[in-house]
Structure formats: C-alpha cells, structure tokens
Amino acid sequence: MTGNDQIQDQIAVTVALLRERLGVRGKTLRQALRRAKHRLPRRVYRRAMILARVENMVDHPKLRLTLNSPQLLSAAGELQTFLRSIDLADRRKGWWLGMLGGLAFNILVFAVLLLAFLAWRKII
Template sequence: MTEQETIQADIAQSLALLRAKLGIRAKTAHQALEKARRLLPGSTYAALKSLADAEPFLGHPRLWRTLDGDALKRAARDVQAHLDAIDAADRRKGWWLGMLGGLSFNLIAMFVLLLIVLVWRGFL
C-alpha cells in the first residue's frame, strides 16, 4: 500500500472511531471536525484538524506529495489513541447520571421554595 493510501485508510479509520465512540456521523474529516469541536481535547482536535486539512490534497496526484506523511500518520495515531480510550457505555451512563442529578436538584429546590412560601403565608 502506498503512503497516500495508508493516510486515507487512517483517516477512514479515525472517522469510523468517531462514529462508534462519539456518535459523529460525517463523511469527511472536515465535517467531523465541525461536529467534534467541543467533544475532543485541544491536542486531539488539532490532530484531527491537520487530517482534515490534508484530506483534499490526498485525492490529487501531485499535491499529496507536498504533505508531511510522518506528521499525518502521527496525527492519525493520536486521534485513534484518544478515541480508543473512550468508553461509550460510560459516556452514556454519565449523561444519564448528570441529567438525573440536575432533575433531582431542581425538584429539591422547588420543594424548599414551596416550604418557604407556605411558612411565609402562614399555612405551616
């Protein structure tokens, strides 16, 4: 496999991991970059940005030679290492726990305010 095909395969594998781990459904790295801005740490986002910037050049027979293949392989490896470390089930569980925590806080605050109003009005 040529270096160009290797980099394209790395980008495709990164996009597959983004779909599996973060639920980002994008056909290109640039589209994935827009959707993953707040879900990725800065270094991983920068690595994904370098892959997205290089993606249009990979389809051109002469321009892809201007790219730094080693840096792109390193960027793809960094993105894939971060995404491999993400546990999708734990993210879902954390989301549900956060939602339930916020809901319970709101219910407790409403109950306390109701008690304050009842005491203030003289019903308790």
C-alpha cells in the first residue's frame, strides 16, 4: 500500500471517528471539521485542516505525487489519537451535571428573590 492510499484510508477513518465521537455529520473531512471546529483544540484543528486541504488532491493522480505523505500521516495520527481519547460516558455525565448545576442555581436565585419579595412586603 502506498503512502497516498494510506492517506485516503486515514481520512476515511478520521471522518468516521468524528461522526462517532463528536456526532458531527459531513460527507467530506472539510465539512465535518467545519462543524467540529469549536470542539477541537486549536493545535489539533490546524493539523486536521492540513488533511482537509489535500483531501481532493489525493484523488487526482498527478497532484497526488506532490503531497508530503509523512506529514499528512502524522497529522492524521494526531487527530485520531485525540478523537480516540474522548470519553463519551464522561461527556454525557458532564452534560447532565452542567444541566443540574444550572437548574440548582436557578432555583436558588428564585428562592432568594422570593424571600426578598416577602420581606419587602413584610409577610415574613
């Protein structure tokens, strides 16, 4: 398998990981990265954009020869390592805890405002 075929395979694996780990849809890597931009660290996003820029060039037989395969494979490996390190259960738990924390804060603010109103009206 040549380096260029590996690049195509790595791009396909990366798009699949983006769908699985971040829930991002997109037929191409560029579309998927556009939707996942704010969920990725800046360094990882920049490396991923290197892959996205050459995604169309990999299919072209003559342009394929101009690609820097080791750099592209390194970028794909770094992005895939980051995506595989995402713990989906922890993200779900964090979402629920954030929602419950916001709800608790709102209830606390409501109780304080209610007590302040009752004290103002000299009911308590």
